[in-house]
Amino acid sequence: MEGRVIFTGAQVTQFQEHQTKTQRVSSPSAMPPPKESFARRYKFLWPMLLAVNLAVGAYLFVQTKKKDEHIKEEGATPVSISPAKTAPIAEKTLHTPSITKPVKLWEPIPEDRQCELFKWILEEKRKIKPKDPEDKKHIDEEKAILKQFIRVKPIPSI
Incomplete structure (x- = not known):
């Protein structure tokens, strides 16, 4: 029985009591230290x-x-260059080939649809809240023009 140690009952209970005491004592004081800030x-x-x-x-x-x-x-001045010096240069650089697309002709809108469209635009103009008196005047002018278009029976083509 080499290497074996035999404990008596009293020694086992004494060991267990010692373990419980150390656990009770060490648990409250074993709180981790406060973490340092970054x-x-x-x-x-x-x-x-x-x-x-x-x-x-x-x-x-x-x-x-x-x-x-x-x-x-x-x-050279970093602020600006006089306009007289830049005008001839600008004319020389503007010679780019112009690409023209064929104009697409739309079918004319029927009069009843035009009238509905003008009424819808008028309703949208009424919903707009003007920011200043000048804006209000501009909106009122546009609404007056729309009302004239709605009242005219033969609606002019646009």
């Missing part, structure tokens, strides 16, 4: 992040300065 956990990264950010900002600033100096050296 900023504190990676606090060594903040100075590096600031340095990289400043370096990129300085690089972009220097590059735009170089471009501005380059434009000033050439004598």
Whole structure:
């Protein structure tokens, strides 16, 4: 019986009591420590992040300065060019071949459908809420024209 240890009943109960005591004592104090925030956990990264950010900002600033100096050296103004100088150039570049599509002729709309269409447009104009007095005046003029078209019996062709 080599390697075997035999415990007596008293030793087993003593071991079990010891286990329960250590479990009771350790369980309340075994709470996990509070988790650190992201900023504190990676606090060594903040100075590096600031340095990289400043370096990129300085690089972009220097590059735009170089471009501005380059434009000033050439004598060109970055703001605008006088219209007299651009007019002849624009005329030369506008010579593109024009592509014309054949005009599609639609069948005329019957008078009763035109009348229905004008009434529908008038209803939609009545639903519009004007934003200012000028807009209201414009809408009222359009509604007056639509009312004239609706009242005329031989509706003019559009």
